[in-house]
Amino acid sequence: MILKELLTQIARLFLALVLGNLIGLATFAFYSSVVFAMEIWKLEVPGNFVSLEDISYSPTLAIFMFGGSILAGFIFNMLEGPRSHGPADLMVSIRREELPNLKGGFLTSLLTIVSVSSGSSVGMFGPIIHFGGCIAASLEKFFKLLSRGVILAAGGAAGIAALFSAPIAACIFAHEMLLRRFRSTESAPVVMAALGGYFGAVMVLGDDRRFLSVMGDPPPLDPTSLCFAIIVGILSGLLSSLYIYLIGSGPVWAKSTKVHPILRPLIPASFLYLISPFFPQLIGPGMLSVNMALAGEFTFYLLIVLAFLKVFATAFCRSFGFHGGILLPAVFFGAMLGSAFDVALGNGGHLYAILGAAACTGSAIGAPIAAVVILFEMSGDYRFVILALVSVSLSCQISRTLIGRSTWDRGLFLRGISLEDENSQQAKLKKIIRDQKDKKKS
Template sequence: MFKRRGNDMPKDLRRLRPVFSRWMSLRHWRSQLVFWIGGLLVGVVAVLVAKVADGAQALFHLGVAKVGWLPLVITPVGFAISAFAARRWFPGSQGSGIPQVIAATEIVRHNPKGLDRLVSLRVVLGKTALLFLGLLTGASIGREGPTVQIGAALMRMTGRIGGIVSNESALLLAGGAAGVAAAFNTPLAGIVFAIEELGKSFEQRTSGTVIFTVMLAGIASLGMVGDYIYFGHSDAHLQPLPDTLAVLVCGLGGGALGGLFARILVFCNKRLGRVFNGFFERRRILFAALCGLSVALIGVVSGTDIFGTGYSEARSLLGGADTGSPLFGVLKWVSTLLSSASGIPGGLFAPSLSTGAGLGADMHWLLPVAPLGTMVLLGMVAYFSGVVQSPLTSFVIVMEMTNSHNMVMPLIAASVLAYSVSRLICPRPLYHSLSQTFIDEERRMRRSEAASTGA
């Protein structure tokens, strides 16, 4: 018996040899260093992007406070300039940025050279500048989606500088997840987002590296702005039986409106050419200007602050305060849809969360089955889950952003219910539908290049 055990020992050691070799490899530690530096860089840049976005919104509100009709002039002009610049000088920067990262994780498998159009230094500069312009002129957009694309681009550039080009898929995944974590100060949400939304590229072999990169991005963000809760602490709670109706009301309503938003946005992205014989498809800049004018009219005529991210309004609603308009949720829904459909660079996360908060308040006014703060919180998670169709990410991000750990089960229930309802209206997730546009465009360009080379 002892002899057999002695003969087995070399076999066990041989099994561990690849592990030891890897940990002693200079290439392994260089790769890890690239991810660590990239994670810290993404965290720092995410904070800078947040500062730029907040400054742009502050300047816009300062101007509107002095000249109430100012949005009627600058908003359509800003939309037109942003749409033109995105199409002419910064192709690949339009929209949220998350579809581009999803497309990049697919394109990198077949044509790594095709990533330059989606995740490059040019895109980083263009996305940041046009995000600033959009918020400066009153667009209902957020900075979180752009931060995901910027994070993926920065990680890819860091990998190239460090000589790590064979694992670009993991770099893109880590950069995008780190962008979410640093933008919202929600590291757990960044990890869940990487698994749920970018799951095709999430491999067991690189999972530890990705998670540690997300943590470093969060640490960098905390080091610059301190520990904070994005929307502040929520005291929302549910009673066992009567207030359970709030989950059903918000889950069904938020899921339906979120699915409708996604369905219309996908239609505008892919089938706008079928409307009015392709008039708006051929005149995208004019379409963007008309979207901007519509947003300005909604804000000025209603007297409701539907511009920008909607952060202040959502935070007020969570605290039980009034936004000044009972239709804030509906108007924010329309203004965000117009801003996203216009094609200007800008994200959906923050506007969707503020829209959900407003819709939760509206549902509380119609069916007061639970306290206002509770309905607002459930509306946020339900509507956001309905739009992006990522129930785990939605639940975790709202829980971390409001520190509402006492609402874990209701938040999960509302998120899953909204996801199920949304899938009935928009069968394919929004970001994946939008990413297909970039994937198809890359394929056409590759075929065109192959045909010209063959000729």
């Protein structure tokens, strides 16, 4: 009996590893197709505002952006609603122990590939999570030793680990946001799937990928740097709250315009192309610009403008069907905000940019611990963790109080769906009862 149970558990881990490998290879195909397209229309990114004499429009970008937006419109119109799918739908499926809408999920993945390849000002994090979950769901019959919730969470974790070379953060995120619980029986399969996804991507992409390039030494752990980290956290929380609000409310505004779904992506595409010579940093996910901000290559006023423009550009694109993820844009405007703080200090450092990126990311995805870990796995530099935790904690608390736990939770709330766990509900009930007792006493 014990031997049978042991063999069953080993088989579960092996199956999770295989599942992760398959999703890692699929993620490679997803990522490679996007990078290939972006390399064709890649724009030069200046460190200051562009003068009128240097304004020029890229015909290659025009072909990709307008052609891609038309194709995106047709795909978007094929979705029910039409509404794009994402991690929020995966969370609901995990909570309800049901399969996600596979047709909607894979159509959204295709929509993301087309949109990001065409220069939409969005990311790939959320779509990859949902893509991995949908692949896992479609293969469920081959992995019956794993529960449905674990299969879906493992699929999402494998996608994150493969794309961002961040297996540790992938495991934490799967528990912190997807499963929203930590159970010993679920942790091991999720870990193995994340490692499988990571190994699958490493086999074809190599293990030297770093999305972020952090330069210099971290600020000293003294009262001054702690105060600065607190200020960065507060500002990040406020800016992230605006971001979450716009992302959640945007689709409602887009529908109210009565523009046909097929034509909607053309609107943000036209806007992005119009401003592309002035702000090429906003075209695509913008990781090159993030690294330039970390290196201190942008001027103060440009950083401020880029931070706010990215918030509006991403919300605009997603609202009108030019779909993509929300994490990389949060990294972008967080890095711009933190880098502006560095420039304002005038000490020659460019180190609070990483704190701003971590803080805004934590607020956007509602997973503060995973946000810190994923950014430092993406950069390979863990020396900023202590101060980053300060900024992230403040930012997440502010945005959670003002607007909700995450961008995805906000979207579900507007759809009338709540993923609050029983402990949270019980805590609120106890607070209500306690407040009523206090009123009676007074």
